[in-house]
Amino acid sequence: EAGVTQSPTHLIKTRGQQATLRCSPISGHTSVYWYQQALGLGLQFLLWYDEGEERNRGNFPPRFSGRQFPNYSSELNVNALELEDSALYLCASSSPGTGRQYFGPGTRLTVT
Amino acid sequence: AQSVSQHNHHVILSEAASLELGCNYSYGGTVNLFWYVQYPGQHLQLLLKYFSGDPLVKGIKGFEAEFIKSKFSFNLRKPSVQWSDTAEYFCAVNVKNNAGNMLTFGGGTRLMVKP
Numbered sequence: 001e002a003g004v005t006q007s008p009t010h011l012i013k014t015r016g017q018q019a020t021l022r023c024s025p026i027s028g029h030t031s032v033y034w035y036q037q038a039l040g041l042g043l044q045f046l047l048w049y050d051e052g053e054e055r056n057r058g059n060f061p062p063r064f065s066g067r068q069f070p071n072y073s074s075e076l077n078v079n080a081l082e083l084e085d086s087a088l089y090l091c092a093s094s095s096p097g098t099g100r101q102y103f104g105p106g107t108r109l110t111v112t
Numbered sequence: 113a114q115s116v117s118q119h120n121h122h123v124i125l126s127e128a129a130s131l132e133l134g135c136n137y138s139y140g141g142t143v144n145l146f147w148y149v150q151y152p153g154q155h156l157q158l159l160l161k162y163f164s165g166d167p168l169v170k171g172i173k174g175f176e177a178e179f180i181k182s183k184f185s186f187n188l189r190k191p192s193v194q195w196s197d198t199a200e201y202f203c204a205v206n207v208k209n210n211a212g213n214m215l216t217f218g219g220g221t222r223l224m225v226k227p
Binding site: 035094 | 113144146154155156158159161165202204206208213214215216217218225
C-alpha cells in the first residue's frame, strides 16, 4: 500500500511570493490534514479537508489556504510569503470514522 | 481549546536505560491519545494509540504508554532503550467531537541514546 506522498520535497521562495504544496493521500482515505512544523514552534494544525470541503482550520492567517480535489488529493497555498513561513509542512490522511492519521514525508519550504 | 504538554524537551540516555517521557493534556472531555516518533530524516510514524479500553497500551518496538484519566496523562515508557531509538517523540491528542480528527501535538521530546 502506497503511503501519503508530498511534492515537492524542497521549495525555496522569496518573501512576497506564493507557494503551492501538494499532497496525495493513501488510497481510500477521504480526509487530508495539513500541519506546519516550524523551528521552535512544534507541530501545529493548519487545515482539514474532507470530501472536498474545508472542515476546519487552525490559528493561521487567511493567506494560508488550500483545496481538495475530487480524487482527494490536496493543495496547500501560501500567499505573500513571509520569512517565518519557513517550515516543514506535513500532510496526513485518514479514512472515514477512524482517528488515526498517516503522515507524509513533508515539504520543506524555505523563504528568503 | 485543548493543549498538550511534554515536560522533557531533551533526554539523553545510555543504551539499556529505562525511558519514561511525560505527556499531559488539558481537555475535560473524551479524547484519543497518540505517540508519534520521527526518526532522523524520516517522517512521522505512529508508535501507539489509545482510543478506549485497557489504559495500558503496547506499541511497536517495545514501547508502551499508560493512560491515567485522573491525571490527564499519557506517559510513554520503554524498559530498555537502544541506540536506534534516537529520535524525536511527539504526544498528540484529538477530541472525540464533531470538530474532526485534528491532532493537537505536544512540543516534542528529543531523545538521544548513547551507545
